[in-house]
Amino acid sequence: MPDLNTFKLEGTKLVPINRFNLEPAKPSTSFTAATLKKENEFKVIEHPIIHSIEIKPVIIGFPIFESYFPLIEDDSAITENASFKDYFKNDITLFFPQVEIEPNNGTLFYYENVPDKSGNRAGLIGKVTLKYSIKNKELQASQKSITLNLREAILNLKVNRDFVKVNGIVNTTTQEIQFDLIDEAVKIAFLNLVSNLNDLKCNLDLFFDFKGYTKLKRNFLFAKDIAFIKQNVIKKDLTTAPTTITPKATLISSPLMVKSAVNRMAPKMAISEIQRENSIRADVQEEYVKSTFLLKINKILSYPIGTNPATSLYKTIGGGFTNIPFNLNDDFSQFKQIFVSGFNFDKLSIYKSMVQPNTFLLISKVYSLSKDLNTMKPCISTIFHAYEEGAGTTEEISKISFQFAIGPNLSDFDLAKLKIALLNNNFIDGDTADYFDKVQFLFPNDIASEYEVSGNYFLQQSDITTDGKHFLFNLSTENLSEASIMINALNNTITQYANINFKHKEIKDSSIIELNIEQTIGEIVEALIDNATKKIQINNQSISNCKLNSILLVYNQNVTYLNSTFFKNYPQLVSNDTKQLDFTAINPTASGDLKSVFFDFENIENISSEFSQVVSQSTAYNRYIQVQIKSQAAATARITIELTVLETGSKFTIERLKTEFSTPILFNFIVKNTLSNSTLISYKVNYYDKNDNLTGTKNDVFDFSKTSILTINKK
Numbered sequence: 001m002p003d004l005n006t007f008k009l010e011g012t013k014l015v016p017i018n019r020f021n022l023e024p025a026k027p028s029t030s031f032t033a034a035t036l037k038k039e040n041e042f043k044v045i046e047h048p049i050i051h052s053i054e055i056k057p058v059i060i061g062f063p064i065f066e067s068y069f070p071l072i073e074d075d076s077a078i079t080e081n082a083s084f085k086d087y088f089k090n091d092i093t094l095f096f097p098q099v100e101i102e103p104n105n106g107t108l109f110y111y112e113n114v115p116d117k118s119g120n121r122a123g124l125i126g127k128v129t130l131k132y133s134i135k136n137k138e139l140q141a142s143q144k145s146i147t148l149n150l151r152e153a154i155l156n157l158k159v160n161r162d163f164v165k166v167n168g169i170v171n172t173t174t175q176e177i178q179f180d181l182i183d184e185a186v187k188i189a190f191l192n193l194v195s196n197l198n199d200l201k202c203n204l205d206l207f208f209d210f211k212g213y214t215k216l217k218r219n220f221l222f223a224k225d226i227a228f229i230k231q232n233v234i235k236k237d238l239t240t241a242p243t244t245i246t247p248k249a250t251l252i253s254s255p256l257m258v259k260s261a262v263n264r265m266a267p268k269m270a271i272s273e274i275q276r277e278n279s280i281r282a283d284v285q286e287e288y289v290k291s292t293f294l295l296k297i298n299k300i301l302s303y304p305i306g307t308n309p310a311t312s313l314y315k316t317i318g319g320g321f322t323n324i325p326f327n328l329n330d331d332f333s334q335f336k337q338i339f340v341s342g343f344n345f346d347k348l349s350i351y352k353s354m355v356q357p358n359t360f361l362l363i364s365k366v367y368s369l370s371k372d373l374n375t376m377k378p379c380i381s382t383i384f385h386a387y388e389e390g391a392g393t394t395e396e397i398s399k400i401s402f403q404f405a406i407g408p409n410l411s412d413f414d415l416a417k418l419k420i421a422l423l424n425n426n427f428i429d430g431d432t433a434d435y436f437d438k439v440q441f442l443f444p445n446d447i448a449s450e451y452e453v454s455g456n457y458f459l460q461q462s463d464i465t466t467d468g469k470h471f472l473f474n475l476s477t478e479n480l481s482e483a484s485i486m487i488n489a490l491n492n493t494i495t496q497y498a499n500i501n502f503k504h505k506e507i508k509d510s511s512i513i514e515l516n517i518e519q520t521i522g523e524i525v526e527a528l529i530d531n532a533t534k535k536i537q538i539n540n541q542s543i544s545n546c547k548l549n550s551i552l553l554v555y556n557q558n559v560t561y562l563n564s565t566f567f568k569n570y571p572q573l574v575s576n577d578t579k580q581l582d583f584t585a586i587n588p589t590a591s592g593d594l595k596s597v598f599f600d601f602e603n604i605e606n607i608s609s610e611f612s613q614v615v616s617q618s619t620a621y622n623r624y625i626q627v628q629i630k631s632q633a634a635a636t637a638r639i640t641i642e643l644t645v646l647e648t649g650s651k652f653t654i655e656r657l658k659t660e661f662s663t664p665i666l667f668n669f670i671v672k673n674t675l676s677n678s679t680l681i682s683y684k685v686n687y688y689d690k691n692d693n694l695t696g697t698k699n700d701v702f703d704f705s706k707t708s709i710l711t712i713n714k715k
């Protein structure tokens with residue numbers, strides 16, 4: 001069920017804004033298709049990682065350094081000569097400084113041949129080295145420069161109307177940038193740097209951060225749930241923290257949102273009405289907050305090879321060279337599949353990059369429903385488009401929409417263990433002292449791989465988009481029977497399976513989608529390390545209980561320690577529960593400062609306990625009933641229930657094994673908005689023994705207007 005603040009006004013209708021807060025992929029380590037841009041670009045975008053903080057005025061006496069902060073009015077693209085007013089001093093105008101790039105210490109490109117165990121040439125290792133400088137422009141007394149700090153550099157190598165992106169190592173102290181290359185990437189970089197063709201020249205993306213002020217954006221629109229209006233529930237503060245909401249109940253309490261469109265009013269009046277009801281003042285002066293912004297600068301890299309080896313920017317172990325030593329192979333292999341002990345092929349496929357050191361493509365064999373990073377609720381919403389009020393003889397139900405997000409079923413604990421396994425299996429390139437920070441993981445979306453969903457008719461009809469390493473499914477249907485099947489599967493935690501097939505050049509791989517609202521993925525344990533007191537504070541951020549199984553500690557110099565016994569008898573963490581862990585209790589032989597902590601955990605979810613509340617919130621057209629199976633004869637091993645909603649003719653089949661008899665079934669169905677409705681459901685119960693022999697059958701009719709519980713008695 002969507003949160004109440006995820007709607008916007010379009011015309012006279014409130015429509016959902018279907019966006020989930022998901023973990024983004026890392027564009028700095030991706031291989032993506034792009035179009036070469038002829039001109040340099042200056043863009044200002046709000047930083048996607050560092051959160052804004054509210055600034056409170058503080059009086060400081062005798063300042064030593066004077067800082068200037070631009071007032072950013074919007075996030076649109078600007079030119080390199082754009083100017084801003086200073087937030088504190090309106091008479092000061094701020095400009096970006098000039099950024100210049102040059103080869104580092106007379107060396108632009110360096111490479112060596114790598115021998116195999118027989119001493120023969122087995123590959124190439126090289127690097128591109130650059131130096132950057134930030135120079136203030138000539139300014140007047142009332143003009144100042146904005147302070148920039150280089151955060152990231154990306155080398156865009158050009159390959160046959162495509163780009164290969166290489167992440168750089170930035171040293172802000174010496175203002176040096178280094179790009180590590182291996183094998184075919186060495187050849188590509190060299191030919192890009194010496195090319196005389198603009199379409200073959202590589203370019204450099206520099207991302208600088210700077211501080212500035214911007215308006216705090218507020219959302220004044222709130223959606224109203226018809227169920228709350230009918231029950232005259234006292235209004236709650238919709239702006240309170242998510243922890244005050246009853247998340248498990250709201251997940252399925254009314255998966256079908258109902259909206260009213262009887263009394264239409266102008267959009268301006270509708271907004272005013274919503275503001276009055278929620279005590280919102282539109283005339284309150286907007287607040288300004290201090291934020292971190294990113295400035296992207298693109299530089300074309302082009303340096304002729306020259307004729308004098310002594311002054312050449314291109315070098316090998318023997319010094320500078322002026323010839324062209326490489327022949328480009330257009331069909332080079334970017335990735336090679338590897339097998340790592342401890343990680344079975346049925347859980348994960350691993351491919352090592354052949355063009356960038358210590359970069360690995362991961363294809364999880366299972367994709368599951370993802371959690372929202374803020375609310376810790378599953379990223380899924382179901383919206384019922386219908387008019388609840390008014391009577392008529394025509395059908396007024398338009399459609400039902402489902403939106404959900406899936407991602408690879410790999411936790412941070414899994415990825416940390418994989419880094420250790422890569423080291424132990426000799427898959428780390430170069431110096432392994434800081435391998436934990438060097439290793440980079442890519443996912444299929446990062447390399448723009450093709451994908452196809454098969455094996456599930458319902459999911460195959462979805463519109464699919466990508467968001468970082470996640471896939472966003474958006475499905476709308478006017479078939480009420482199909483929609484009810486999907487809703488019943490979600491309500492009763494019946495997994496919907498599908499295949500997702502990936503294809504990228506020489507790579508062909510596949511994974512399984514497991515869509516189940518009680519089997520969601522996402523990090524839920526927050527850990528705060530205090531090396532001074534030798535304690536770790538942990539907090540369960542999820543709406544459900546959490547069971548800890550193991551802990552992986554990473555110290556300085558990447559010393560690791562895995563403890564799988566400490567949590568054997570440790571109690572479950574309830575929602576928002578906070579505990580303290582002592583360093584010595586987890587690792588008695590620890591030495592040095594603790595750098596990172598990773599947990600192997602289980603998220604204990606149970607939405608079936610909310611059945612009674614869901615049944616009570618049935619509407620005139622969206623109905624819920626609870627199916628209960630009484631204790632059966634010892635010989636009965638399986639029961640199937642075939643239900644037919646007489647009003648619509650929709651048919652459903654439910655199966656339960658003996659171990660599941662005691663778990664109630666939440667059954668949802670939708671009836672049409674007609675003048676006279678039938679309230680009967682015919683059902684047939686089949687009883688089977690352990691050998692799947694039919695031992696009995698029962699046919700009956702159930703009136704859902706009189707009771708919401710359908711009981712299956714003993715045969």
